[in-house]
Amino acid sequence: GAVVSQHPSWVICKSGTSVKIECRSLDFQATTMFWYRQFPKQSLMLMATSNEGSKATYEQGVEKDKFLINHASLTLSTLTVTSAHPEDSSFYICSARHRTRRVDQPQHFGDGTRLSIL
Amino acid sequence: GEDVEQSLFLSVREGDSSVINCTYTDSSSTYLYWYKQEPGAGLQLLTYIFSNMDMKQDQRLTVLLNKKDKHLSLRIADTQTGDSAIYFCASENQGGKLIFGQGTELSVKP
Numbered sequence: 001g002a003v004v005s006q007h008p009s010w011v012i013c014k015s016g017t018s019v020k021i022e023c024r025s026l027d028f029q030a031t032t033m034f035w036y037r038q039f040p041k042q043s044l045m046l047m048a049t050s051n052e053g054s055k056a057t058y059e060q061g062v063e064k065d066k067f068l069i070n071h072a073s074l075t076l077s078t079l080t081v082t083s084a085h086p087e088d089s090s091f092y093i094c095s096a097r098h099r100t101r102r103v104d105q106p107q108h109f110g111d112g113t114r115l116s117i118l
Numbered sequence: 119g120e121d122v123e124q125s126l127f128l129s130v131r132e133g134d135s136s137v138i139n140c141t142y143t144d145s146s147s148t149y150l151y152w153y154k155q156e157p158g159a160g161l162q163l164l165t166y167i168f169s170n171m172d173m174k175q176d177q178r179l180t181v182l183l184n185k186k187d188k189h190l191s192l193r194i195a196d197t198q199t200g201d202s203a204i205y206f207c208a209s210e211n212q213g214g215k216l217i218f219g220q221g222t223e224l225s226v227k228p
Contacts, residue, residue, distance in 0.1 A: 032214055034214065042220075043206065043217075043220045044208075045218075046159075046216065046217075049213070049214070049215065093160060093161065097214045106149055106166040107149070107151075107210065107214065108163070109153075109161045110158075112145075
Protein backbone atom coordinates (compact mmCIF):
# COMPACT_ATOMS: atom_id res chain seq x y z
CA GLY A 1 0.00 0.00 0.00
CA ALA A 2 0.91 3.65 -0.15
CA VAL A 3 3.58 4.76 2.28
CA VAL A 4 4.76 8.14 3.45
CA SER A 5 8.27 8.34 4.84
CA GLN A 6 9.33 11.09 7.20
CA HIS A 7 12.92 11.80 8.18
CA PRO A 8 14.43 12.25 10.70
CA SER A 9 12.25 10.63 13.33
CA TRP A 10 13.94 12.37 16.25
CA VAL A 11 16.02 15.53 16.47
CA ILE A 12 17.66 17.12 19.49
CA CYS A 13 19.54 20.33 18.87
CA LYS A 14 20.60 23.61 20.40
CA SER A 15 18.54 26.76 20.36
CA GLY A 16 19.18 28.82 17.24
CA THR A 17 19.75 25.85 14.97
CA SER A 18 17.71 25.36 11.81
CA VAL A 19 16.23 21.92 11.33
CA LYS A 20 14.99 20.38 8.08
CA ILE A 21 12.36 17.63 8.05
CA GLU A 22 11.63 15.62 4.92
CA CYS A 23 8.35 14.04 3.88
CA ARG A 24 8.38 11.60 0.97
CA SER A 25 5.62 9.70 -0.74
CA LEU A 26 7.27 6.40 -1.60
CA ASP A 27 5.03 4.76 -4.16
CA PHE A 28 2.70 7.48 -5.34
CA GLN A 29 2.78 11.06 -6.52
CA ALA A 30 1.43 13.73 -4.24
CA THR A 31 0.70 17.20 -5.55
CA THR A 32 -0.41 18.19 -2.08
CA MET A 33 1.19 17.44 1.27
CA PHE A 34 0.16 18.73 4.64
CA TRP A 35 2.21 19.57 7.72
CA TYR A 36 0.75 19.19 11.19
CA ARG A 37 2.10 19.90 14.65
CA GLN A 38 1.21 18.19 17.89
CA PHE A 39 2.15 19.58 21.30
CA PRO A 40 2.30 17.14 24.24
CA LYS A 41 -1.09 15.82 25.27
CA GLN A 42 -2.82 17.84 22.59
CA SER A 43 -4.39 17.15 19.25
CA LEU A 44 -2.86 17.71 15.83
CA MET A 45 -3.17 21.12 14.25
CA LEU A 46 -2.62 21.87 10.60
CA MET A 47 0.29 24.24 10.05
CA ALA A 48 0.40 24.53 6.29
CA THR A 49 -0.53 23.00 2.96
CA SER A 50 2.37 22.27 0.66
CA ASN A 51 1.65 22.44 -3.06
CA GLU A 52 4.08 21.07 -5.64
CA GLY A 53 5.58 23.85 -7.72
CA SER A 54 3.94 26.71 -5.84
CA LYS A 55 4.04 28.50 -2.51
CA ALA A 56 2.74 26.83 0.59
CA THR A 57 -0.48 28.01 2.21
CA TYR A 58 -0.09 28.68 5.93
CA GLU A 59 -2.78 28.49 8.58
CA GLN A 60 -3.55 31.52 10.67
CA GLY A 61 -0.97 32.13 13.36
CA VAL A 62 1.80 30.08 11.71
CA GLU A 63 4.84 32.18 10.78
CA LYS A 64 5.84 31.45 7.21
CA ASP A 65 9.34 32.87 7.73
CA LYS A 66 9.83 30.60 10.70
CA PHE A 67 8.53 27.42 9.07
CA LEU A 68 9.83 27.26 5.52
CA ILE A 69 8.13 24.76 3.25
CA ASN A 70 9.46 23.56 -0.07
CA HIS A 71 7.65 21.11 -2.35
CA ALA A 72 10.01 20.81 -5.27
CA SER A 73 8.86 17.45 -6.62
CA LEU A 74 5.77 15.27 -6.66
CA THR A 75 7.24 12.99 -4.00
CA LEU A 76 9.06 15.32 -1.61
CA SER A 77 8.11 18.18 0.69
CA THR A 78 10.45 19.66 3.28
CA LEU A 79 9.74 21.69 6.38
CA THR A 80 12.58 23.79 7.77
CA VAL A 81 12.23 25.19 11.26
CA THR A 82 14.52 28.21 11.16
CA SER A 83 16.38 29.42 14.24
CA ALA A 84 14.53 26.95 16.41
CA HIS A 85 13.81 27.78 20.05
CA PRO A 86 12.53 25.64 22.92
CA GLU A 87 8.94 26.67 22.24
CA ASP A 88 9.24 25.03 18.80
CA SER A 89 9.79 21.65 20.46
CA SER A 90 6.92 19.52 19.25
CA PHE A 91 5.92 16.51 17.19
CA TYR A 92 5.75 17.39 13.49
CA ILE A 93 3.92 15.08 11.14
CA CYS A 94 3.19 15.21 7.43
CA SER A 95 0.54 13.65 5.26
CA ALA A 96 0.23 13.21 1.52
CA ARG A 97 -2.69 13.03 -0.84
CA HIS A 98 -2.63 11.03 -4.07
CA ARG A 99 -2.29 13.06 -7.21
CA THR A 100 -5.27 11.20 -8.66
CA ARG A 101 -7.68 10.44 -5.89
CA ARG A 102 -9.96 7.44 -5.80
CA VAL A 103 -12.56 6.61 -3.18
CA ASP A 104 -10.33 3.95 -1.68
CA GLN A 105 -7.32 6.23 -1.26
CA PRO A 106 -7.26 7.88 2.13
CA GLN A 107 -4.55 10.28 3.16
CA HIS A 108 -1.42 8.70 4.50
CA PHE A 109 0.69 10.03 7.32
CA GLY A 110 4.38 9.80 7.98
CA ASP A 111 5.58 8.49 11.33
CA GLY A 112 6.36 11.98 12.57
CA THR A 113 9.45 13.86 13.74
CA ARG A 114 9.96 14.60 17.39
CA LEU A 115 11.86 17.87 17.69
CA SER A 116 13.48 18.83 20.97
CA ILE A 117 15.25 22.18 21.23
CA LEU A 118 17.56 22.64 24.19
CA GLY B 119 -14.91 27.28 11.64
CA GLU B 120 -14.84 23.54 11.22
CA ASP B 121 -14.72 21.54 14.42
CA VAL B 122 -14.47 17.93 15.56
CA GLU B 123 -15.44 16.90 19.09
CA GLN B 124 -14.73 13.73 21.04
CA SER B 125 -15.07 12.68 24.63
CA LEU B 126 -11.70 12.70 26.36
CA PHE B 127 -11.69 9.42 28.26
CA LEU B 128 -13.16 5.94 28.04
CA SER B 129 -12.48 3.04 30.36
CA VAL B 130 -13.56 -0.52 29.61
CA ARG B 131 -12.82 -4.02 30.83
CA GLU B 132 -10.84 -6.43 28.70
CA GLY B 133 -13.15 -8.45 26.47
CA ASP B 134 -15.89 -5.80 26.45
CA SER B 135 -16.75 -3.66 23.43
CA SER B 136 -15.55 -0.07 23.29
CA VAL B 137 -17.48 2.64 21.52
CA ILE B 138 -15.78 5.96 20.85
CA ASN B 139 -17.99 8.75 19.55
CA CYS B 140 -17.19 11.80 17.49
CA THR B 141 -19.17 14.70 16.09
CA TYR B 142 -18.08 17.04 13.33
CA THR B 143 -19.46 20.23 11.83
CA ASP B 144 -18.33 20.23 8.20
CA SER B 145 -21.22 18.86 6.15
CA SER B 146 -19.00 18.70 3.07
CA SER B 147 -16.50 16.32 4.69
CA THR B 148 -15.28 13.75 2.20
CA TYR B 149 -13.45 11.19 4.31
CA LEU B 150 -13.66 10.53 8.03
CA TYR B 151 -10.81 8.80 9.78
CA TRP B 152 -9.95 7.02 12.97
CA TYR B 153 -6.32 7.07 14.05
CA LYS B 154 -4.63 5.39 16.99
CA GLN B 155 -1.67 6.92 18.79
CA GLU B 156 0.34 5.13 21.42
CA PRO B 157 2.61 7.07 23.81
CA GLY B 158 5.59 8.58 22.02
CA ALA B 159 4.55 7.17 18.67
CA GLY B 160 3.11 8.52 15.44
CA LEU B 161 -0.37 8.10 14.05
CA GLN B 162 -1.59 4.71 12.97
CA LEU B 163 -4.48 4.75 10.51
CA LEU B 164 -7.05 2.33 11.90
CA THR B 165 -9.85 2.78 9.44
CA TYR B 166 -11.64 5.38 7.38
CA ILE B 167 -15.01 5.81 5.76
CA PHE B 168 -16.05 7.73 2.71
CA SER B 169 -18.88 10.15 3.28
CA ASN B 170 -21.40 8.28 1.10
CA MET B 171 -21.14 5.17 3.28
CA ASP B 172 -23.08 4.40 6.46
CA MET B 173 -21.00 1.60 7.88
CA LYS B 174 -17.69 -0.08 7.46
CA GLN B 175 -16.45 -3.19 9.21
CA ASP B 176 -12.89 -4.38 9.38
CA GLN B 177 -12.24 -7.33 11.69
CA ARG B 178 -12.83 -6.07 15.25
CA LEU B 179 -13.53 -2.50 14.11
CA THR B 180 -16.91 -1.15 13.07
CA VAL B 181 -17.37 2.42 11.94
CA LEU B 182 -20.84 3.96 11.82
CA LEU B 183 -21.51 7.25 10.08
CA ASN B 184 -24.68 9.25 10.53
CA LYS B 185 -24.25 11.99 8.01
CA LYS B 186 -27.50 13.73 8.92
CA ASP B 187 -26.39 14.14 12.54
CA LYS B 188 -22.69 14.47 11.62
CA HIS B 189 -21.89 11.70 14.05
CA LEU B 190 -19.17 9.11 13.69
CA SER B 191 -18.46 6.19 15.98
CA LEU B 192 -15.80 3.54 16.29
CA ARG B 193 -16.65 0.25 17.92
CA ILE B 194 -13.87 -2.07 18.98
CA ALA B 195 -15.09 -5.58 19.69
CA ASP B 196 -13.39 -7.78 22.29
CA THR B 197 -11.18 -4.93 23.50
CA GLN B 198 -7.70 -5.98 24.59
CA THR B 199 -5.12 -4.29 26.81
CA GLY B 200 -3.08 -3.62 23.67
CA ASP B 201 -5.90 -1.40 22.45
CA SER B 202 -5.12 1.12 25.21
CA ALA B 203 -4.10 4.31 23.40
CA ILE B 204 -5.45 7.67 22.29
CA TYR B 205 -7.91 7.52 19.41
CA PHE B 206 -8.32 10.51 17.13
CA CYS B 207 -11.27 11.15 14.90
CA ALA B 208 -10.63 13.40 11.90
CA SER B 209 -12.69 14.83 9.09
CA GLU B 210 -11.23 15.76 5.73
CA ASN B 211 -12.59 18.73 3.85
CA GLN B 212 -12.82 19.21 0.10
CA GLY B 213 -9.34 20.75 0.02
CA GLY B 214 -7.79 17.77 1.77
CA LYS B 215 -7.23 19.38 5.15
CA LEU B 216 -7.85 17.17 8.17
CA ILE B 217 -9.48 18.57 11.27
CA PHE B 218 -8.74 16.42 14.30
CA GLY B 219 -10.71 15.90 17.46
CA GLN B 220 -9.02 16.25 20.84
CA GLY B 221 -8.49 12.51 21.09
CA THR B 222 -10.14 9.92 23.34
CA GLU B 223 -7.90 8.15 25.78
CA LEU B 224 -9.00 4.52 25.94
CA SER B 225 -7.99 2.62 29.05
CA VAL B 226 -8.52 -1.14 29.03
CA LYS B 227 -8.48 -2.81 32.42
CA PRO B 228 -7.69 -6.51 32.78
